[in-house]
Amino acid sequence: MSIRLYDTSASQVRDFVPIVPGCVSIYLCGATVQAPPHIGHIRSGLNFDIMRRWFAYRGYDVTFVRNITDIDDKIIAKSRETGLPWWQIGYANERAFNDGYDALGCLPPTGEPRATGHVTEMVEMMQELIRRGHAYAVDGDVYFSVTSYPDYLALSHQELENLRQPESEGETGKRDQRDFAMWKSVKPGEPSWETPWGRGRPGWHLECSAMVHKYLGSAFDIHGGGRDLIFPHHENEIAQSKAFGDDFASYWLHNGWVTLSGEKMSKSLGNSVLVSEMVQKWRPIVLRYYLGTPHYRSMIEYSDEALREAETGFARIEGFAQRVTELHGTVEPAPQVPPAFAEAMDDDFGVPQAMAIVHTAVRQGNAALAADDKENAVARLAEVRAMLGVLGLDPLDPFWAGPAQGEDLHGVVDALVKLVLEQRQAARERKDYATSDAIRDQLSQAGLAIEDRADGSRWTLNQP
Numbered sequence: 186m187s188i189r190l191y192d193t194s195a196s197q198v199r200d201f202v203p204i205v206p207g208c209v210s211i212y213l214c215g216a217t218v219q220a221p222p223h224i225g226h227i228r229s230g231l232n233f234d235i236m237r238r239w240f241a242y243r244g245y246d247v248t249f250v251r252n253i254t255d256i257d258d259k260i261i262a263k264s265r266e267t268g269l270p271w272w273q274i275g276y277a278n279e280r281a282f283n284d285g286y287d288a289l290g291c292l293p294p295t296g297e298p299r300a301t302g303h304v305t306e307m308v309e310m311m312q313e314l315i316r317r318g319h320a321y322a323v324d325g326d327v328y329f330s331v332t333s334y335p336d337y338l339a340l341s342h343q344e345l346e347n348l349r350q351p352e353s354e355g356e357t358g359k360r361d362q363r364d365f366a367m368w369k370s371v372k373p374g375e376p377s378w379e380t381p382w383g384r385g386r387p388g389w390h391l392e393c394s395a396m397v398h399k400y401l402g403s404a405f406d407i408h409g410g411g412r413d414l415i416f417p418h419h420e421n422e423i424a425q426s427k428a429f430g431d432d433f434a435s436y437w438l439h440n441g442w443v444t445l446s447g448e449k450m451s452k453s454l455g456n457s458v459l460v461s462e463m464v465q466k467w468r469p470i471v472l473r474y475y476l477g478t479p480h481y482r483s484m485i486e487y488s489d490e491a492l493r494e495a496e497t498g499f500a501r502i503e504g505f506a507q508r509v510t511e512l513h514g515t516v517e518p519a520p521q522v523p524p525a526f527a528e529a530m531d532d533d534f535g536v537p538q539a540m541a542i543v544h545t546a547v548r549q550g551n552a553a554l555a556a557d558d559k560e561n562a563v564a565r566l567a568e569v570r571a572m573l574g575v576l577g578l579d580p581l582d583p584f585w586a587g588p589a590q591g592e593d594l595h596g597v598v599d600a601l602v603k604l605v606l607e608q609r610q611a612a613r614e615r616k617d618y619a620t621s622d623a624i625r626d627q628l629s630q631a632g633l634a635i636e637d638r639a640d641g642s643r644w645t646l647n648q649p
Contacts, residue, residue, distance in 0.1 A: 187200050187201060187202075187530050188200075188201040188239075188240070189201065189531060189532055189533055190407070190436050190438060190439055190533055190534075191438070191482060191533045192436045192438070193340060193415060193437040193439050194339060194340045194436075194440075195437065197437065198532075198533055199362050201436070202435075202640065203245070203406055203447065204404055204405065204435060207244070207245060207246060208245060208246045208247075208248070209240050209245045209246070209247050209248070209249075209406050209407065210248045210250075210401045210405040210407070211233065211247065211248065211249045211250070211404045211405075211406065211407045211408075211409060212239065212250045212251075212393075212396075212397050212400075212401055212405060212407070212434070212619070213229070213230070213233045213249070213252075213294075213408075213409045213490065214251075214252065214253075214296070214382055214393060214408075214410035214411075214414055214418065214419075215229040215230070215251040215252045215253055215254070215282075215408060216253055216254065216278070216282040217254040217259060217260070218253060218255055218260065218274070218275045218276075218277075218278035218279045218282065218388075218437055219252065219257075219259040219260040219262075219263045219274060219275075219278065219279040220263065220278060221278055221282075221459055221460070221461060222278075222281060222282045222384075222448055222456050222460050223443075223458050223459050223460065223462055224287045224450070224458070224459075224463055224472070224476060225411075225442055225443035225449070225450035225451075225475065225531060226282070226285075226440075226485070227282075227285045227286065227460050228440065228443055228476045228485070229291060229410065229440050230251065230286050231248070231286075231407075231473060231476050231477050232280065232440045232477065232481040232534075233251075233291055233409050233438075233480075234290075234291040234577065235288075235534065235536065235575075235576055235577065235612075236409075236438075236477065236481070236534055236600055236625045237249050238292070238576070238577060239530050239534060239575060241303050242522075242575050243531075245500045246402070247295070248295045248296075249292075249294045249295045250294060250295060250296045250297070250298070250396070250397075250401060251280075251294040251296075251297055251512040252280055252297065252298050252299075252392070252393060252396050253275075253297060253298070253299045253300065254273070254300050254389065254392060254393075255272070255275040255276075255279065255299045255300055255301050256300055256301050256376060256386060256392075257300075257389045257392075258388065258389075258516070259503035260274055260336070261375055261376075262274055265366070265374070267317065267538065269428070270378055272376075274565055276506060279299075280462065281460075283459035284460075284461070285461070285464075288460070288472075289303050289460075289469050289472055289473045289476070290432050290469070290470070290473055290577045290578075290584055290585070291374075292577075296400050297362070297532065298396045298400060300326055300387060302377045302390035302395070303392070303395050303396050303399060304387065304520075306395040306396070306398065306399050307367075307387050307391050307392065307395040307493045308380050308381070308558065310329050310383070310391065310394060310395050310398070310424065310425065310429055311367055311368060311391070312553035313429055313430070313601075314329065314425065314428055314429055315327070317331045317423075317428065317429075318330075318333055319334060319425075319428040319429075320367060320370075321360065322382045323358030323359075324358055324370060325368075325370030325371070325382050325384070325528055326356070326358050326366060326368060326369055326370050326382075326385070327366070327367045327368035327386055328356075328359055328360070328364040328365065328366055328380060329365055329366075329367050329421065329424060329425055329428075330362055330364055330586065331345070331348075331359065331361065331363050331364055331424065332345070332361060332363075333428065334424045334427070334428050336424075336427070337420070337424050338416075338420060338422050340416070340419055340423055340437060341415050341416040341419075341420050345363070348363050348487070349362070349363070350362070350363055350364070350365050350488065351417060351419060354479070354619055355570075356369075359609065361580070363378075363392070365388070365390065365421050366388040367387070367388045367390070367391040367425065368382065368385050368387060368388060368391065369380075369381065369386055369388060370383055371383065371385050371386070373386040377547050382477065388644045389418065390417070390422055390425060391425060392420055393422050393486050393592075394422050394425040394426045394429070397422075397426065397431075397433070398426065398429075398431060402430040402431075402482065403430070403432055403433075404432035404433065404435070405433075405434060405435070406434070406435050406436060406475065407434060407435070407436045407437075407438055408433070408434035408436070408438070409437075409439065409440070409443065410439060410440075411439060411440055411441075412440065412441060412442065412482075413442065413449065414439070415437075415439060419437065422441045424642065427537075430470065432463065438481075439482070440481045440617040441480075441481065441482050441483045441484045441485065441527055442484055442485070443458075443476070443485045443486075443487050444484055444486050444487065445458070445486075445487050447486070450487065450538070458487060460472075467492060467496070468496075469579065469585075470499065470580065470585050471492070471495060471499055472492075473497050473577060473578060474498070474499045474578055475491070475492055475496075475547055476494035476534055477494075477536065477576060477577070477578070478537065478540050478576075479536070479537060479556075480533075480536060480537055480544075481534055481548070482533075484627075488543070499578075500645075501544070502543065502544070502547050502573070502580065503546060503564045503580040504645055505547045505550050505554075505566070505569070506566060506569065506570070506581055507580075507582055507645075508551075508554060509550065509554065509563060509565075509566040510560050510566075510581065511643075512554070512559075512562075513562065513563055515571065516566045516567050516581075517570070518567060518570035518574050518579070519564075519567040519568050519570070519571040520571070520573045520644075521571065522568070522572050522575060523542055523572070524569055525542050525543040526543070526572050529541075530575070536576065539572065539576070540637070542572065543569055543572050543573065545606070546565045546568050546569050546572070547565070547569060549561070549565050550562050550566055550569065551566030553565060554620075594607045595621075602628070602633065602644050605624060605628065606642045606644070609621050609624040609625065609642070610642065612624065628644070633645070
């Protein structure tokens with residue numbers, strides 16, 4: 186079965202046919218760095234990280250470009266508000282975004298260009314669009330004429346007659362109110378660059394068109410981003426790039442939002458949950474499980490309860506992996522994932538259906554452990570590790586299991602709990618069951634579950 190993708194522009198699932206056989210090129214609209222990331226921002230990067238991993242598993246050579254928007258209206262507004270230079274705000278938040286991606290196990294992109302590094306390419310693109318009659322300059326501003334491009338709105342499926350572009354300060358020279366700014370003339374206190382039309386700064390949409398052309402050429406496979414970018418950003422990218430002469434993207438993929446009380450999580454709404462705070466409260470691998478296992482096109486309603494459910498679900502997987510390892514030693518991932526898992530992932534990255542296969546394997550593996558069936562228990566763990574590895578969720582992977590993820594603390598706790606369990610075992614041997622039960626109850630109150638087995642007692646974290 187070939188990989189199939191839901192293409193927003195076609196409003197249907199299509200077979201993936203790469204432009205270059207054996208290769209896939211992906212451009213993801215990345216961070217606008219006016220503030221630190223919330224979990225809705227990181228979800229987009231995480232969803233496309235899973236897609237990128239699946240393409241690689243299927244044998245594709247993946248080129249994955251994720252840009253940084255380091256100059257736009259929001260960053261300038263934040264600079265005015267705080268009194269800090271725009272570049273200082275942008276760089277600090279760029280670091281915060283990358284810290285978030287790293288904490289949740291996202292692979293680094295092939296390239297991560299900044300908008301401000303590509304003004305030359307933007308100027309060249311505007312010059313060609315003006316020459317072709319698709320753009321015009323007025324008093325240092327440059328606008329794209331939407332009526333000059335017949336296929337405008339083919340992505341968002343709107344009617345041009347009913348269209349209103351989002352309002353933007355100072356756009357007074359438009360020939361048509363539906364036109365959008367590609368370049369904005371210099372204003373006091375704003376950063377600016379020299380152009381044939383005077384000093385100014387780029388518009389948001391032009392930045393991505395120029396960077397895509399620079400790094401992926403005139404035609405590439407997949408353009409991605411959050412569904413909130415379909416209009417105006419992606420629609421305007423398409424118009425600029427295709428009017429410039431590029432074939433642009435073959436497929437458009439858009440991930441759903443993380444919502445809070447039914448509203449899109451947003452910095453401007455003040456309802457965002459920062460990644461830097463979340464990784465202090467929850468294990469990063471649990472956050473990855475929570476954000477990465479729903480279907481990428483679905484909405485996620487954030488709540489502590491939902492995260493606790495995710496923590497419990499992942500603990501079942503992790504507990505199985507730990508028990509098999511304790512009993513039978515290290516188990517390497519299987520060379521291939523089960524066919525049902527592959528079928529689910531090939532069908533528009535059906536992670537929920539794929540995770541159902543993982544949980545089935547865990548249940549079968551636990552049953553094998555209970556029956557003292559080493560062969561089947563080990564085989565199931567090998568499958569589980571292969572499947573979770575593709576999703577970046579293998580708890581036995583060194584990335585998650587190493588000291589940087591807190592396993593040094595786990596070792597300290599393990600040593601202390603073993604001392605207490607030895608005291609409890611001594612109480613049981615002298616038939617002092619009151620003391621034995623009291624120790625067990627105290628450990629339970631501390632958040633530890635004790636399992637008594639023929640080969641001794643073991644502890645795990647209590648799951649809420």
